[in-house]
Amino acid sequence: MARSSLEDMPVLPLAESFALTAAYNADSFPDKVNLGQGVYRDENSRPWVLPSVRSAEERLHKQNLNHEYLPITGHSPFNQKARQLIFGRELANHQNIRTIQTVAGTGANHLAALFCARYVRPKNVFISDPSWDNHYSIWETAGPDITQKLYPYYDAVARSFNFEGTMAELEDSAEENDIVVLHPCAHNPTGHDPTHDQWRKIAEIVGRKRLFVVFDSAYQGFASGDPDADAWAIRNFYSTFFGYSSPLSKNPPAGMLVCQSLSKNFGLYGERIGALHLITHPSVSAEGAYSHLIRLVRSEISCPALFGARIVDTIWSDSELRTHWEKDVKTMALRIQGVRVALKSELEKINTKGDWSHITRQIGMFSYTGLSKSQVQLLREVHHVYMLDNGRMSMSGLNGKNIGYVARAIKDVIGQAQ
Template sequence: MTHSSILSDLPVLPLAESFALTEAYNLDTFPKKVNLGQGVYRDEECQPWILPSVRSAEEFLHRQHLNHEYLPIPGAAEFTKEARNLLFSPQLAQNENITSVQTVAGTGANHLAALFCARYLRPKHVFISDPTWDNHHLIWETAGPDIKRKLYPYYDPLTRSLNFDGMIAELENSAEENDVVILHACAHNPTGIDPTHTQWEKIADIVAKKRLFVVFDSAYQGFASGDLDADAWAIRYFYSRFFEGASLPISATPSGMIVCQSFSKNFGLYGERIGALHLVTPPSVSPRGAYTHLVRLIRAEISCPSLFGERCVHIILTDPELRSKWEEDVKTMASRIQRVRMSLKLELENIGAQGNWDHIERQIGMFSYTGLSKTQVRRLKDVHHVYMLENGRMSLSGLNGKNVAYVARAIKDVVDRD
């Protein structure tokens, strides 16, 4: 006798691609295999790197014999203050129209932002770059199922550069007042292509004209360029233009802005899941009510955030010696990624790989959007045991001096076959 259940009708869903790719890589026994799929930093030996500043913070905290009590629902106030200072600058962060809560890394911040917008902003559309980090779609699908997800052009495959005109045209023609637009603050994932300052100003023009609600995703501050201030430029520009000082006419300003901040990449605290969400309101609008609703959502979902990683970040940002050491650590990671970019490009050129590879060096951050097709990526994995996402996104941290020539030859093989 069999028992039927509604659960038996649920289809088996595939594992998220990046995690499935890592699982396949781990099972591969080929000695020269290369993992260019997972978005985590690796050192020159392709091993996980614990930042020296983080190691020092861990040792300091261990000596303190601290307890493991619950944090408040919105997180540790001293941590969110320093997170806000880092992102907006200490001067801007003092303004009372920025309110902050601790989150479960950048993913938790994005999910909280989507929940908040879906329940209280109620936009008709959310605009997401094409392409984007795949979790943006899943987050908005689950948190705001009634909100229509629309794509705005971002990548031009012919020039392997930003499709800026297409982006602006789509927002101009399709966006409606109160719609949400997700913007990557720096080191766009997956393309590694960021707008120029002039282009950011024009994006702000369309945000103001259409009265859109901006959600910035900031996962790579410092990691992208090695310069913490440069990587926060777009966020600070939007804040200073729309939300600082005297109120602008309603017709010339968005109703608010959210910044989702992650400490996974720039502190190497991937598994500790440390992040923050910053809600910005116009100067004339008190954020108190919105803050209490954020707290309510956190209480329902996680009750309160995690403790240890928050303590690590806080002590590093507030201790001058550790802060200086951390800033050097961030530069170390950014510099290594920039070096392997140049090495791969030069190697491809030296061996005569078909096509132009300048875009690899022009892009920024952990990823390169290679321009390889799904067929080419599949052959890289099946024949050469080089793993990357099907859309051609390569995580450059998996490259080093020992394997860059092998990867370049593998790429040459797949592109020369077409």
């Protein structure tokens, strides 16, 4: 009997953050600590349903709503609110920004990559090194013919954003029409963002070389606590290249895509809510390009999911709920800033070898601790503290009860492993 090619397929490892969560769940050690997954946890290490989201759920429940299909493009009131959140109220009405609802941020990235592979047809895609690991998989799946090039985002010695390295790579290797994937705020995994001035210089190179930017916004609100401030880079690129009345660039790139996840800043992880915004030059009709996005969505998911879209729309339609949500975002951002300070001071208090100032210089959900792979493995095996092999720690897994334990565990593995 002929052997099926399926029999010969190697078993691939599970994505690291999911494998880590499964290992953590299976661990019976009472003081185990999960610093792996990029999710917010409260002071008791529990998932936090945002109070504003809870109120929206209650309102929706009372409305006795039906469960009909959405249009292919999604829930249009949600799309409008998602656009406002990213671009601000004024820009959100511009006709050269078209929005389609997606299966969370991952779906937005996937759709963006698929659209670029088919219609932008770049030679190369530039992804930061390091980045959210799924960026590499998504572009491999959706654009197997596009060469992935890494720009050196992180300076491991200075423990900061490697601005010169990033600029040099784009200057030397990027060609017109190539894609650049950029994290607009709270870079995952490093927690280091460009300054406004550095963003302007990145925009200059993007404009001069006519590169096609794909922004991936997954942590809006987590960098500064203020969602508007965290959207600065996107709004700046928009007004530089595609501004409705007077774009600053005379010969802008063909377009830009913005992937938006509402998973983290609304705490709606499992609801899979997100959006993809397509931006074209104001003098060009966006209709044709948008219709191609719609065709891709029809063949992939027909239409997106309703519940998360209703929640976001309900919150953003009501000024009281919106203010409440802004407060919730601040609560998450401030608690993470607080545990950064506490971990650093605890490590210093117990004389842990090394300089830990980067923990409070970094922003957003993560700390790129600088711990080596072997130290991370010892943390897991000896102390039941779980984080990614690259040393990325999801800060909200820390709280007043476990910071001392984690700091002592770090001190111990630094003494044992390189």
